[in-house]
Amino acid sequence: MIIPAQYYLTISAVLFTLGMVGVLVRRNALVIFMSIELMLNSVNLTFVTFARQLAAIEGQVAVFFVVVIAAVEVVVGLAIIIAIFRTRSTVDIDDVDLLRG
């Protein structure tokens, strides 16, 4: 059974929107982080879908890149969150507003 591409794309759009809303409305830095991962992976899904439909390898290569970069980003991001937690005892993103003008 072949599932049509628009199913995949719909799921991808839903996931992306969920991630985006998560980033915009949640306060907990870790949750925001997970939301970002959600957005990245929804994009990955889109890549893979089109790679398969168009029988092109480039889409899958892009996914590999995204996965690797996402892993790196998680390392850096978690380190930053831990550093913030150590100095301020909070991971609430609204409490960290040093750059307020």
Place this chain on the structure above:
Amino acid sequence: MPGSVSGLIVLFPLAGWLINGLAGGRLPARAAAMIGSASVGLAFVVSVVSILDPRVWQDGITTRLFTWIDAGEFTVEASLLMDPLSALMALLVSGVSFLIHVYSAGYMAGDPAQSRYFAYLNLFVASMLLLVLAGNLVVMFVGWELVGLCSYLLIGFWFERERAANAGRKAFVVNRIGDAGFLLGILLLAVTVNSLDFVNLSASAESIAVPVATAATLLLFVGATGKSAQLPLYVWLPDAMEGPTPVSALIHAATMVTAGVYMIARLQALFFRAEVTLSVIAAVGALTAFFAATIALVEHDLKRVLAYSTISQLGYMFLAMGVAAAPVGMFHLTTHAFFKALLFLAAGSVMHAMHDVIDMRRLGGLARPMRWTALGFLIGAAALAGFPLTSGFFSKDLILERAFAHAEGGLTLLLWIAGVLTAFVTALYITRAAILTFAPPPSHQDHPHEAPPTMTWPMAALAALALGGGILGAQAAGAPLLHALDAFFHVEESGAAKSVPALALTIVSATAALLGILAGFGLYRGRRDVSLGALGNLFRRQWFVEDLYEVVIVEPSKRLAHFLAGTVDLQIIDGTVNGVAAGFKRSSAALRRVQTGYVRNYAAVVLAGTVLLLGYWLTR
């Protein structure tokens, strides 16, 4: 190279300036005075040696040092010219300056800044010698500016006194005005005649168009009025009395103020081309002579009396220049240098003895304790008043004679009348000064003492010259007494010489002088203050010239300065700068609100941007 000795004349005082200026602080004070005096003395000796060369008396010796400006057809050499005229000035400047230097050694003893004083003094003499020995107008201009600088430095020598500093500044500023005219005159000549060399200018004077010559000479004369303190630029000279007294003697007698007279004598041929200029010079000279003499009549400060007297006597010299009798003017310049230096040195001696009191109302009775000074002052006063057979008598008489000969009736006779009137007033004011200062009763409790020999000896030498200097250029029955000095003082008769009742004129001017002296005795003997009524008030206000300056120049300049400082600078310029800064401050205050510090807001903005871009692409 033969003839290069004229360079040495300038070089010696310059060396003295360098030594005193660079190493003076480390030398003992006496050494500074010695170096200063010796360098000028050497310059005098070299001047004497240089006039032994017969070539000086033929065409003059031109010494080319180097080519200064070489611009196509127009070249300016750094050259020195030694001819009878410059030789006379070199002798006079170095000789009188030497005596004043020696006097200064006594007068300034004890001043902590002696080496600076002598350094300036030497530079002053060097500049003046450069001015008189200059071979062209550009070199002369260098000397011209340098004496202006030195006068500023020396008048403001005691710069910690505010009055002295202000007087120095005033001298400098007023001189700048004249110098601007002088420079314009030089440039005009450079453009039109294409040569600034004195020899060339004299030779080609006939071919210069009269309008050009008139414009150029008028501009040069503006320079002369500044440097030689004539109306209307005389105002700096009375204030210049704030400097040390020997400096006043130097400025008034030998250097600086004679520069304008010398410049006109030097460019005689050019000035002869310009009838209008000559008339202007004669008028300004006669007017200044009378004007300054009347002010000298009411001044209380002895030195200021002498200052106005100098302005007045310079007026005589310009009168002589204006009636085309330059050698006679130079003769008066010479005798004036002797007796005015003497008068100033005597006044300095009085100040020295009276602890810097110079107000004549607080002097008096000094003849007894200061016999030699009083005698020197009296001789100088007699010469200034034109007492018969003193030096001033001969030269002043000759000027009046020439003025009379020049006159063609009517207005031009006014020049002569002004001259005679001035002779009367001159005798009056100097008699007043002498009586108030030296005749009893004293109006002070001091115990003055006679000056040291270093101060009295120069006075003695000058007294001899002031008494006997007249024979240098005196004429008896129309013929010079000493033909050997013809090159200095003889007037070339131009065209049909008018016969002048010389004896009658001499009697008139001598009578004016004697009447002046008698009037002085009558008015001031035993009285300290004579108000002279309304006329005296006019004189005391300087004929309202200073007030005129105040109203026309000083006040408007101040108001302009206030306007520029208060309105233009503070409000327009600063306002623009501050306004720009305030604008940025306000706009940034509005913009900073964008930076909320909430990550979510930034993310929302990114989202919005992305949506907009996508929308743009999709709907394109």
